[in-house]
Amino acid sequence: MSKVSPIWHPFTQHKTFGPAIEIERAEGACLYTRTGKKILDGISSWWVNTHGHCHPRIVEAVQRQAGRLDQVIFAGFTHEPAERLSRKLLKRAQSSLGPGLDFVFFSDSGSTAVEVALKMAIGHFAHTGQKRRKIVALEGGYHGDTFGTMSAGGRGVYNAPYAPYLFDVHHVPFPHKGEEAKTVQAMERWLRQYGSEAAAFIFEPLVQGAAGMRAYSPDILKTLTKLCREHGVLLIADEVMTGFGRTGTFFACEQAGVIPDLLCLSKGLTGGYLPMGATLSTRQIYKSFYHQDKTRQFFHSSSFTGNAMACAAALASLEIWEEEPVLERVAAIEAAHQRASGWFVARPDIADVRVVGSIMALDVLGDVTEGVGGSGYESVVGSRLYDLMMENGVLLRPLGNTVYILPPYCINESELEQIYETLWRSLDRLRDEGFQQAA
Ligand SMILES: Cc1ncc(COP(=O)(O)O)c(C=O)c1O
Structure with a gap:
């Protein structure tokens, strides 16, 4: 067998980069x-x-879970770690952000957590008979590498070959320090014209990670989200990077006093121990899929949705948050x-x-x-x-x-x-x- 590793690594130019460090x-x-x-x-x-x-607590929790239940289909089935985790997460969201988020949809990564949020927002309006299909985002954002999340994200070197396949998303200028008025005016202008057709505003609160750790003020986030609310536009907070304390508060949205309609979580959710995504939603969005008609159910799943070991890791991580x-x-x-x-x-x-x-x-x-x-x-x-x-x-x-x-x-x-x-x-x-x- 060739000595050269057959692994194709992410975000890696194999021609110029040396062998991966083991x-x-x-x-x-x-x-x-x-x-x-x-x-x-x-x-x-x-x-x-x-x-x-x-972390020994997370290791122990996963080891304990590993010998009891590994994975079970999550449609029609549930388990205690997932039930406990969903309640804990909602309680955390309530105490950090305030009331509003009542349901948790599990997936397996940051991209899927965002993809789910976009589908929930679009599906919500489709099911309630409203012609709201447009998405607005902050220029330069990064929400993942699936086609939906690439569409919502900034356009550039990451996704140039795929640009013709991405759906249309309106990007307002990033609120650089001293130039915030430009962003607000651009959002106002766009909402005046398209506000009644807009489904959601998606943003990385306070810091755009992959764009170069670009920070912006909580005040501007508050202003932008307030404008969107006035036009009935749903708020999707992508806290995949900023969540779980990264920006100094449990969620970054806290600092702007923003309670989103959809909150996307991953990365630090399990303390970084196992892959997991979660999308928290309002009751209103959940209810638009809740119907006698089976075709209105939320058509989305990842095979490993609600994986029991990932739930155990996330529970142990949240317990560390509670006790330390x-x-x-x-x-x-x-x-x-x-x-x-x-x-x-x-x-x-x-x-x-x-x-x-x-x-x-x-x-x-x-x-x-x-x-x-x-x-x-x-x-x-x-x-x-x-x-x-x-x-x-x-x-x-x-x-x-x-x-x-x-x-x-x-x-x-x-x-x-x-x-x-x-x-x-x-x-x-x-x-x-x-x-x-x-x-
Ligand atoms: C803000 C944000 N959203 C989504 C993602 C995608 O997460 P994942 O790589 O787990 O799919 C990332 C990844 O860095 C991110 O920073």
């Missing part, structure tokens, strides 16, 4: 390779991990980021240092190649920084020329220091190599 085990904020090298996971393994890798000071850990990370941002701001080769909860991001000047949301996905700077950080045992995966740190909440101060220092030294190396020009 990880043997993980613990806390660290990954360990087969050859024993320790790598600090500065991006929570694609934003999924919350309490730390292989998780938000205080996030606040400590935020405070460390704020201190570090003071140093990075002073560098002439860095722009727009931003901190939102556990997320810190900055843009490296020079070499900006336009990608989704202008984040320069193909940036040479990003690839070189990745290599330099990895040489020093830190995993950061820049989005173009945007470098961000998004660690598991168990990370300690000295590990955070290690990330900042390694980044600082790597930026120096980049400068010495002549990779970028100072502003």
Whole structure:
């Protein structure tokens, strides 16, 4: 058999990227390779991990569940972990956001959680006889890689070959700091013309992740969602990345006082332990599918919907939230980021240092190649920084020329220091190599 791995990895250019690094085990904020090298996971393994890798409580809960019930068809059947999890999730949503979300639909990823929300919104209006079919979104958003979620997301290098197959979604300009009025005016204008035909507004609250950790204010989110509400447009909050404490509150929508009609969750739902998606919906949307007529049921399923082990992992993760000071850990990370941002701001080769909860991001000047949301996905700077950080045992995966740190909440101060220092030294190396020009 060929020595070359037959695995086709995600978001990887195999022609130019070296062989994948084999990880043997993980613990806390660290990954360990087969050859024993320790790598600090500065991006929570694609934003999924919350309490730390292989958290003993989650491991134990999954082990216990594994010997009892693995998986059962979820149409016509249910089980105790799923029942308990749905109630816990709704209770969390109620205490964080306020009343409104009453039902949970399980799926298996962030993309499916969003895909389900889009189908629920469109189906809701179809079943209630309203001609609302249009979707509006924030320019540059990322909601997944299925055709529905690509349609809702920003158009660019990620999805260019598929553009002719994507359905029409109206994108209003991203509310850059100081330019928020443009976004509001664009939304007002569009709603005046199409408000009565609009089904839903979909957004990543407070931070657009894949677009380059682009942050915007809770106030602007409040204004935009209020405008949509005035026109009867449903709100779909994609909290796949921002949920479970990432932005400093349990859900990002909390900070804007927004209660969405559909809330999409994944990644941190199981503490990042097992794949799972969930879409929370209002009673009103649920009821439009609730009918004598079988053809009005919600025609959607993933084979692994409500997987019992994923439910057990999510329950254990939520119990950690209930019993431990998780938000205080996030606040400590935020405070460390704020201190570090003071140093990075002073560098002439860095722009727009931003901190939102556990997320810190900055843009490296020079070499900006336009990608989704202008984040320069193909940036040479990003690839070189990745290599330099990895040489020093830190995993950061820049989005173009945007470098961000998004660690598991168990990370300690000295590990955070290690990330900042390694980044600082790597930026120096980049400068010495002549990779970028100072502003
Ligand atoms: C905001 C947002 N929505 C949806 C997704 C898609 O999630 P998944 O990769 O689990 O399909 C992502 C993934 O990064 C995301 O950041």
